[in-house]
Amino acid sequence: MSFSLAERNDTIIALATPQGVGAIAVIRLSGQDAIKLTNEVFFGKNLEKQDSHTIHFGTIRDGEKVIDEVLVSLFIAPKSFTKENVVEISTHGSSYIINQVIKLFLKKGVRPAKAGEFTQRAFLNGQFDLAQAEAVADLIHADSEASHSAALSQMRGGFSGEIQVLREKLIHFASMIELELDFGEEDVEFASRTELQELVERLLRVVEELILSFDLGNVIKNGVPTVIAGKPNAGKSTLLNALLNEEKAIVSDIAGTTRDLIEDEINIGGVIFRFIDTAGLRETTDTIEAIGVSRTQEKMKTASLILYLFDLGDTDLVEINRDVNKLENLGVPFLKIANKLDKANPELVSELKSKYPDTIFISAGNKENLEGLKVKILELVNLDKFKTGNTIVTNVRHYDSLIKTRDSLLDILRGIDDQITNDFVAMDIRRSLHYLGEITGEITTDDLLANIFSKFCIGK
Template sequence: MSFSLQEKEDTIVALATPQGVGAIAVIRLSGKDAVRITKKVFKGKDLEEQPSHTIHFGTIRDGDRIIDEVLVSLFIAPRSFTKENVVEISTHGSSYIVSQVIKLLIRQGARPAKPGEFTQRAFLNGQFDLAQAEAVADLIHSDSEASHQAALSQMRGGFSDEIKSLREQLIHFASMIELELDFTEEDVEFASRNDLKVLVEKLLRVVEQLIGSFDLGNVIKNGVPTVIAGKPNAGKSTLLNALLNEEKAIVSDIAGTTRDFIEDEINIGGVIFRFIDTAGLRETTDTIEAIGVSRTQEKMKTASLILYLFDLSDTDMVEINRDVNKLENLGVPFVKVANKTDKSNKLFISELNNKHPDTIFISAGLKENLDALRNKILELVNLDKFRTGNTIVTNIRHYDSLVKTRESLLDVLQGLDDQVTNDFLAMDIRRSLHYLGEITGEITTDDLLANIFSKFCIGK
């Protein structure tokens, strides 16, 4: 999705609220003629005579026919989201009314907005940088406290400020080295190689921290894939239902009821966990169940967290030790969850508590001690870095650019050690600056912008 010069001059219109019936709907226009076009169909005060950030009651009319009573909000350039003239028309939330008003505005000279076009105009007009623009979409789609806070921090410029600081420090040395290239015959050194090395090493530490934060950022943005694994009839489906507070999974005393995996999201402590109830782990001659068991094993390998659930009344210590050993070899963080405390031998519980003191004891059927399990699950997702306000990378595009930045900075260090000539050194520094600039949009291509903004909803 790229825009011609003419399209950028157009006044665009779109529904800014979700499709469907509701109390109100908001229709948004942006462009130099937004106020003039709205004035043509609005019966009330003369909109072109009104100041910015004011709201006006009146009617939208198609000739003499009244379509709806509305409130019109004015945001006069540059004091608007897009830094253009913006009008927001609040109508009643009828899909018929919305359709009629938008068609009327198009007949008066507006054109339908493309996905993300309002936000793209805000970026192109200097309202914010590209990373902040992407955070707008993340904020709209945030469905937990953690993802909301991460998107809000990025939208307000926290991540961008850190990237710009890195880039500015590197630009100074780049300009000095470029200057030296103009005075090669005089053998003049404007940029100290030792100072450059210290700076690059410092930048590398920051870049490494940002790259390292992506695992946490990805979890915050997309949720933690969490597999509930264990023998058939251990209570996996009952546990999922208890955590969800609904009967999502079929519960039966018949072993092997769950043949495939069932997935749902649960918000725990402001973090989304994608819980996956899997087929029971056991040897089976049932073809369909065997497929489910195989899929369970694959899911366990790709999970971020495993809840190893076992039935206290039907599992011995040998079996638990064997399963724990397998899970440790798998290398995925896991929680040992002992289920059916109401049906177990107290002596066995005491023995298990001594040998595996980190075990969480619950009764999924009676919904007992589930808070302890939730706390343990949350403990394994390291949010300390996030809660202390450190910058967290949540966007795969930013992560990719940071990885390329790291490679370029390492090449600069290698070049300094090998005492390469200034032209090669300048080339590696320019590459580092290029990849950092890609994050904030100081370096962009039409294809990059098209890819980013095409994922936005229409009206944003």
């Protein structure tokens, strides 16, 4: 989705609120003629003589026909989201009214906006950089406190600011080395190799920190894939239902009734957890159940967290030890959860408290100590870094560019150690600058922009 220069000068229109019948709808226009064209169909005040950031009551008419009574909000360039003239028309939420208003403007030569075109214009007009533009989409789709905070921080330039500081420092050294190339025959040094090495090492530490933050950022943005695993009848489905406060999974005394994966999302402490109730972990001769058990094992390998659940009235320490050893070999963080506390074998409880003091004791059926379980689940996610306001990488495109930046910075250090010529050092620095510039939009291609903004909703 690339735009020609002519298209960028068009006045565009789109419904900015969700499709469907509602109390009100907001229709957005952006472009040089947005206010002028609206004024031609608006009966009320003369919009071309009003101040920016004002709202006006009147009617939208097609000739003598009144389509609707509306409120018109004016944002005069450059004081608008797109830095162009922007009009937002609040109509009643009838789909008929919406269609009639949009058709009226289309007849006047206004073009329907493409997906993400308003935000793309804001980026192209210098309202914010590319990373901030992408954060707009993340903010719209944020479904938890954590994802909202991460998107808001990025949209306000937290991530971009950090990248920009790094890039400016590197640009200074690049310019000095380029200058040395101009005086190659005179053997002069404008950029100290020691200072360059120190800078690159500092940049590497920051870049590595940002790369490492992606695991947390991915969790914040997409949710924590969490598998509930254990023997059949350990109470996995009961636990899922208790956490969800609904009967999502079938609960039965018959072993092996959960034969497929059941997934749902739960918000715990502002973080989305994607809980997966699985078939039991056991050997089985039932062909269908065996498929479910196999899927359980595959899901456990890709999970970010495993809730290992066992029945205090129907499990011995030998079984628990065996399962714990298997889970430790997977390398995935897991919690040991002793269920059915009301039916517990006292001897087993004592043994568990001695050998596994971090065991969480609950009764899923009676909803006992579920809040304590939630606290322990949150502790394993490790949100401390996020809560202290550190920059978090949530976008896979940024992560990929940071990986490439790190590799280029390492090439600079190797070049300094090997005392390679200035032109090769300059080349490695330019590559680092290129990948950092891809994040914020100093370096872009039409294909990249098309890919990013095509994922936005129409009207944003």
